[in-house]
Amino acid sequence: MKALCWHGKNDIRYDTVPDPKIEHPRDAIIKTTSCAICGSDLHLYDHFIPGMEHGDIMGHEFMGEVVEVGSENKALKVGDRIVVPFTITCGECEQCKRGNFSVCERSNRRKDLGDKVFGHSTAGLFGYSHLTGGYAGGQAEYVRVPFADSTHVKVPSTLTDEQVLFLGDIFPTGWQAAVQCDIQPTDTVAVWGAGPVGQFCVRSAVLLGAKQVVMIDNVPERLLMAEAGGAITINFDKESVVERLNELTRGKGPEKCIDAVGLESHATRSLDAVYDRVKQATMMESDRPHVLREMIYVCRPAGILSIPGVYGGLVDKIPMGALMNKGLTVRTGQTHVxxxxxxxxxxxxxxxxxxxFVITHTVSLDQGPEMYKTFRDKLDNCIKVILKP
Amino acid sequence: MTMLEKFSSSQQSLGVADKLARGLGFYSFGLGLLELAAPRLLTRTLGMEGSEKLVRAYGAREIVSGVGALSDNPVPALWSRVAGDALDLATLATALTPDNPKRGNVKIAMAVVLATALVDIMAAKAATDRHHRPRNMPIRDYSNRSGFPQSAEAMRGAAGDFETPADMRADIGNGYSRASAVPL
Incomplete structure (x- = not known):
């Protein structure tokens, strides 16, 4: 079959690889009908997440039709149409039973690596390095879904792929980011990063009844899309984020802040961003945490910081004094899809x-490698890419 | 489309321009190490004894450019290499004096730098064309993409039936209650 494979930094190829097979009685194989490039795939593309190997199949946002099921999988049958959550869940461990699906205790088959790097391993993820199990991803014609009797969302035929595909990641990720803020009708919610997850953060915060939602970014077309969803926008190239947020909140700062950017923040006119660039390029720091610093600084005391943006390793110069003295609550984690x-x-x-609403580009799978570049470089007004195998 | 881009394939994300940038990054890094570690070897070859500190400084510059060219955004580093080439040529030109017995070597070095500069310009231009978002790029109007069936204002609070799970509430463990919440 054909798949998009990782071959090193910035090197994604449309390769021929062996078809997947049932490896466990709970498995299923799906024929992919739609998949997407996620913002967090770009961290792999730029090689900021460790544990990738040559030939690893990319992708963790995908859906399709079940074509084969394992003997113990009673939840699915051939022909079912499913969206696959990016977090692989056994559904039976202590964490899954509590609803903490992204830290499933059994689905990461490289638990040894996860334990070593994170102290305790997290759930297995599709196409997201060997730290999270080294599972083949969904940017492929066929995908093996481990623990498939638990790891699926059945979707009705009345809804299109485009309407339901994002249930696998970015919609619940934006939703969880907003839910973690426990939004009150009096709240101002500030969201950094108008990429796809940020767009869903805005819509989720609006649906959950925030008084005002503010989007911070510098990409004009993304700010336009955020405005369409009900956000007040701040272009950090044109105005001061701190001053504008204070203006909007009677000088008190937003109660809730969401980091939908993660480890590759681009803050063009900020000294700390230059510092991070240099440290990251010289391998003295793995992540660029400009957004984290800014959120800690602007957030109202006793507020909440919600972090759906992906971080991979070590960060520097985090203002712990402000975080501690302001009594901020930090909530983060991969999504419990x-x-x-x-x-x-x-x-x-x-x-x-x-x-x-978020889809701006739909192309065939073989055009995927080029679209990684287009998406990463924000060319051609690209916000979200859907691939059709 | 640049000449280099014609040789790139949409089925592989790493284009010829990227590979060239990477090659120049390693070249820059290697040259920088040589200039830092053995400046006398170079000054002697070029008849520029006494300029070892300058050569070391240029070595540090090369290493910075090399690291930049190998990063996820090589464009600034590639253009800095072009500027560095100009500086190298100007510095070498000062050694083209009649009393320098190594004038021949200096001429060869200048020819090498000139050739490298041409490659650097080509690589910098190709990488800029390939990766840089043009300043005058037409902005597509996404202002009709709300995702909502009604105006965003009308949808505010539409998910009021949703109850925040206990482990994600703001009032967890501090006696604060939603009912008594007062806007600050």
Whole structure:
């Protein structure tokens, strides 16, 4: 079959690879009908996440039709149409039972690596390095889904792929980021990063009733899309984030702040961003945490910082004094996708939101490598790429 | 499309321009190490004895450019290499004096730097064309992409039926209650 494979920094190729096979009775194989390039795939593309190997199949946002099921998998049958959550979940361990699906205790088959790097391993993820199990990803014609009797969301034929595909990652990720803020009707929610996850953070915060939602970015077309979703926008190339946020909150700062950027923040006119660039390029720091620093600084005392943006390793110059003295709460983590999907699928089905608004490019799988570049460099007004194998 | 881009394939994300940038990055890094570690070897070859400190400084510059060219955004480093080439040529020109017995070597070095400069310019231009978002890029209007069936204002609070799970509430463990919440 054909798949997009990682071959090193900035090197994604459309390769021929062996078809996947059932390896465990709970598995299923799906024929992919749609998949997407996620912002967090760019961290692999730029090689900021360790543990990738040559030939690893990329992708963790995908859906398709079940073509084969393992003997113990009673939840699925051939022909079912499913979206696959990017976090692989056994559904039976202590963490899964608590709804903490992204830290499933059994699905990471490279637990030894995860334990070594993170202290305790997290869930297995599709196409996201050997630290999270080294599972083949979904940017492929076929995918093996481990623990498939638990790791799936059945979707009705009345909804299109474009409407439901994002249930696998970015919609629940934006939703969880907003839910973690426990939004009150009096809240100002500031969101950094108008990429796809940031766009869903804005819509989620609006649906959850925030008084005002503010989007911070410098890419004009992304700010326009955020405005369409109900956000007040701040272009950090044109105005001071701190001053504008203070203006919008009577000088008190936003109660809730969301980092939808993660480890590759681009802050063009900031000294600390230059410092981070140099340290990252010389391998003295793995992540660029400009957004984290700014959130800690601007957030209202006793506020909440919600961090769906992906970080991979070590950061420098975090203002712990401000974080501690202001009594800020930090909530973060990979998304507990399955915890939210039933509710979000119902909201899509009822027409409360149509997630396809974020798609700007739809191409065939063989054009995927070029689209990585287009998406990373924000060329051609690209915000979200869908691939059709 | 630049000449280099014609040889790139959409089925591989790493284009010829990227490979060239990477090659120049390693070259810059290697040359920088040589200039830092053995400046006398170079000054003697070029008849520029006494300029060892300058050569070391240029070595440090080369290493910085090399690291930049190998980073995820090589464009600034590639253009800095072009500027560095100009500086190298100007410095070598000062050694083209009649009393320098190594004038021949200096001429060869200048020819090498000139050739490298041409490659650097080509690589910098190709990488800029390939990766840099043009300043005058037309902005597509996404202002009709709300994702909502009604205006965003009308959708504010539409998910009011959602209850925040206990482990994600703001009032967890501090006696604060939603009912008594007062806007600050």
């Amino acid at each position: 399955k915890r939210w999907t039933d509710d979000l699928l119902r909201r899509i089905d009822e027409g409360q939101i149509d997630p396809s």
